[in-house]
Structures are given as C-alpha cells and as structure tokens.
Amino acid sequence: MAAQFNIGDIVWAKLSSFPPWPSKIVRPKKDIKKPKGKKPVYFVFFYGTEDHAWVKAENLKPFEEYKDQMIKANKGKRFHQAVEAVEAVLRKGGGAKTKKRGRPPKHSASPKSGPYRDTDDIDHEEVVPSSKPVQKTYSREPLLGKTVSPSTSIGLKRPPESLGAEASIILKRPREDNESDLYNFDESEHETESDIVTSKDDITPTCLKIGFLGLGIMGSGMVRNLIKTGHSVMVWNRTPMKCRDLVQAGASVGGTVNEVVAACDITFGCVADPNAVRDLVFGTSGVLQSIRPGKAYVEMSTIDVETVQDVAESIESRGGRFLEAPVIGTRKPAEDGMLVIVAGGDRSLFDDCESCFLAMGKKAFYLGEIGSGTRMKLVANMVLGSVMAGYAEGMSLAERAGLDLQTVLDVFKEGPLNCAAVRSKGDAILHSRFEPSFPLKHQQKDMRLALALGDELKQSLPVAAAANEMFKRAISLGNGDNDMSSVYRATAL
Numbered sequence: 001m002a003a004q005f006n007i008g009d010i011v012w013a014k015l016s017s018f019p020p021w022p023s024k025i026v027r028p029k030k031d032i033k034k035p036k037g038k039k040p041v042y043f044v045f046f047y048g049t050e051d052h053a054w055v056k057a058e059n060l061k062p063f064e065e066y067k068d069q070m071i072k073a074n075k076g077k078r079f080h081q082a083v084e085a086v087e088a089v090l091r092k093g094g095g096a097k098t099k100k101r102g103r104p105p106k107h108s109a110s111p112k113s114g115p116y117r118d119t120d121d122i123d124h125e126e127v128v129p130s131s132k133p134v135q136k137t138y139s140r141e142p143l144l145g146k147t148v149s150p151s152t153s154i155g156l157k158r159p160p161e162s163l164g165a166e167a168s169i170i171l172k173r174p175r176e177d178n179e180s181d182l183y184n185f186d187e188s189e190h191e192t193e194s195d196i197v198t199s200k201d202d203i204t205p206t207c208l209k210i211g212f213l214g215l216g217i218m219g220s221g222m223v224r225n226l227i228k229t230g231h232s233v234m235v236w237n238r239t240p241m242k243c244r245d246l247v248q249a250g251a252s253v254g255g256t257v258n259e260v261v262a263a264c265d266i267t268f269g270c271v272a273d274p275n276a277v278r279d280l281v282f283g284t285s286g287v288l289q290s291i292r293p294g295k296a297y298v299e300m301s302t303i304d305v306e307t308v309q310d311v312a313e314s315i316e317s318r319g320g321r322f323l324e325a326p327v328i329g330t331r332k333p334a335e336d337g338m339l340v341i342v343a344g345g346d347r348s349l350f351d352d353c354e355s356c357f358l359a360m361g362k363k364a365f366y367l368g369e370i371g372s373g374t375r376m377k378l379v380a381n382m383v384l385g386s387v388m389a390g391y392a393e394g395m396s397l398a399e400r401a402g403l404d405l406q407t408v409l410d411v412f413k414e415g416p417l418n419c420a421a422v423r424s425k426g427d428a429i430l431h432s433r434f435e436p437s438f439p440l441k442h443q444q445k446d447m448r449l450a451l452a453l454g455d456e457l458k459q460s461l462p463v464a465a466a467a468n469e470m471f472k473r474a475i476s477l478g479n480g481d482n483d484m485s486s487v488y489r490a491t492a493l
Helices: 063-073 077-091 193-200 219-228 240-249 257-263 274-282 305-317 331-336 347-352 354-360 372-400 405-413 420-431 440-456 462-479 484-490
Strands: 009-013 021-025 041-046 051-056 060-062 151-153 168-171 182-186 210-213 233-236 266-269 296-299 321-324 339-345 361-366
Touching: 009 041, 009 063, 009 077, 021 077, 060 063, 063 077, 210 219, 210 257, 219 233, 219 240, 219 331, 219 354, 233 240, 233 257, 266 274, 274 305, 296 305, 296 347, 305 321, 305 372, 321 347, 339 347, 339 354, 339 372, 347 354, 347 361, 354 361, 372 405, 372 420, 372 440, 372 462, 372 484, 405 420, 420 484, 440 462, 440 484, 462 484
Parallel strands: 210 233, 210 266, 266 296, 296 321, 339 361
Antiparallel strands: 009 021, 009 060, 021 041, 041 051, 051 182, 151 168, 168 182, 321 339
C-alpha cells in the first residue's frame, strides 16, 4: 500500500529514468489538470530544478527515512545541492518531515492531505523554492533535458525571488501509463552559451561503449558532444577522412560497420536517407552482421516508417534491442548539443541512452511504439518546410514591392515571427549566403516522406504539397546541396 502524504511533506519523488529527487508535496493551481488514471497522484515541487510534476503515490518515499540510502546512490553535484536546499528548509521549519510508510493517520481526511483524485477540488498553494537561482542543467536532475513538450503560457506565478510576474509552463507528454505530467518553470526564454557549457559539464557519461555511424553535417557535431561529455566513442564513416578530427578529439575508429557494432554496446546510426540506412544495416559488413543479444542499435536518420520497422524487426530477430531516435534541428544545434530527440521503440534502451541524449540534445521525448518517432519527425519537418516556403515567398514579394529586406527582417524580429529560423534563414536570404546548415535536398526528401505518410493515412496536405513543389524547383535550379533557405531562389523568377 502506498503511503499517504500531506501538503508540505518533504519526500523523495521518482520520475522515469531519473533518480529519486528531493521534493515537496504542494497544492496545484486549479487550471493544472490531474493526469488520467485511477492511481492516486500527488503534485510535487522539485528542489534544485524548481520544476513541478504529478507523481504517483507509489513513486514517493518519505525524505528522512530514505535519506541515507538515496544520498549513497547518487553522487551528482546538482543532486547534493538539492538535498542541501531541503535540509536548509527543514532547519528553518519550512517543510514537514514525512512519516514512515504505513497506515495513514486518522486525521488524513483533512482537505490538505492525501493524493488527488478526479473528484478533488484542486486549489493553489504558493510554493517557496530554494533560494538559489534557476539554472538549466543537463545532469541527472528530473525534468531537465528530459521528455517535454512545447510550452504553454498560463501565467502561473511564483515568489519574486525566483521568477517574475509570468512564467512559462512546459507540459511533459504523459507516458503510456500516465505516470506523470511535467511542469517546467523557466526564468528566461533563452539559455546563454555559458549556461549550456556549464550544465553539459555536469553530465555523468554512461559506462557503456558507444558506436556512431555517419559523420555528416549532423553526425560530426553529435559525436563531438559525446566525446566532450566523457563518453567512450568509436566512429565509422564511408569517407574515412571525416574521422580524423574526431580521432584527435578522443574517438577511436572502426574499419567497418560491423566492427563498430561488435566492439560497442550501443551503436547510433545517422545517415542521409532510407537507401543509406538499408545499406548501413543490411549491406555487406553491415550492422546486422554483429547484432546479437546484448547489442543495441539506435537509428537517428530521418526515414520512412516502413524502413524503420524493417530495421527494427531485423535487429530484434537477432536478439538485439532497437530504438528509433530521429533528431529535430540543423547543424548549429547539433554542434551545440541542442537538438530535440523524438524516440520510439525499446524503453529500456531509451533509458540507457540518457547520458548520450543529454550530450547531444536539450530535450528527449519517448513517444511509444516503433514508428512514432519517425512520424513525429516527418510532421515537424513538413511544418518547417511549409513555413520556409511561405517565408521565402514573403521575402520575394517584399522585394518585388520595393521594400528594403533588412527592414523587413527587423520588423519580423520585433513581432510574433521572431524565432531562430526566421533570423538565420532571413539573414541567409538577405546576403545570398546558402552554406548548408540543412541541405535543401534533405528538406525536400523529408517533405516527400511526409506527403507519402499523408497518402497512406488518406490525409490531405495541400499546403505541404505546394511547398514541396517549390523545393523541387529549387533543386532543379541547382540548389540541392545549398541550405534549405535557398528555396528563395525558386520564388525570385
């Protein structure tokens, strides 16, 4: 039987793939909905990360009773800072020491005790977090760098010492078992480069040997971040020349694909398209040649659902584990370790890849069954391509109308269109500098795959289809290897 807790109790709260974390039971605001499910849950505040989440009662433990055990099991710097924050609160009498597990006390029917259920009237209780400022981190803290979905501003307030009048709430996509909804309160919208570097230094690399196949525009940056964070990495690329810089950075090199897989516990693949993936996996001296029980393969390429399912079946038929984990982002996010990773497949492998995902990306989503990650990536890139095509048309129209394009960009940057894509792609168009951050031919390939998915599902996609024609025209004009922003050249004729 799960223990009963009261508002204000200090506990250890466990979220999937994260260590139990020092937390406090709090009362959520009325407009924060409880996740579906019959199991009782509590709304908790995480010290140190200053995030909130719904957590099942069975995943909570009394703080004092389990303190020594938890501290011995976790050596992370951020973890111990969170423990210190809790102990400071307890010394000041700011939190209740939780009781040992057992039968709930007779007064547990109090409106401020017990887990929340669907019929509860949820009120808001002000949360007083640690006095330390909010700082994003990529350590093994719960919620940071972990599966979260786009933010929705609901104006939830927190004390002035930690946040201003408004904060952004990020809701984690619920796991299939509705384990928890995650709310992340960010002090600022943008992280500085120094913040990112500092937090990456806190990553504890897995002890597993990592293989990486494919060192193109994306792969080389991803591998460099794995090496920087202390991972043991063996690489392979069709063009061996691309391995040299990474060897100097600390990687080893495999002579063939199957040599890398044989030497490594988890092997990542990141190549251009479905044909390249099939050659990599099924070809002579390919991935399959060395797959056996104990081996794992993670496919990070953007491909179609049929290909990813074929690869998964082949890997699993030989006793290996498989995860699809395509990435959302271009060269700069890959170099900075700021990719978004959308995964599907073996959940245990997703958990084993945690330190790798934290090194390569800022967020990792586990979406469920094989194919879900690929579908998510195709939807995201279809939207990006459609937006880029419309943006290129707008810039072309502005130029034809006699507007100064620099002024047009300045206006965009001051309004709702202000985002990294608008800024970077606008500058590329303005100065006709189309060095590939994400090659146009790859964007068109993703549009084609997304349209094929739409055909399969009988979903009409007229806007994406029109955008795809623009990309095809740009390729016919010789822009396939240029950045995707060169689709502008297809509108200027």
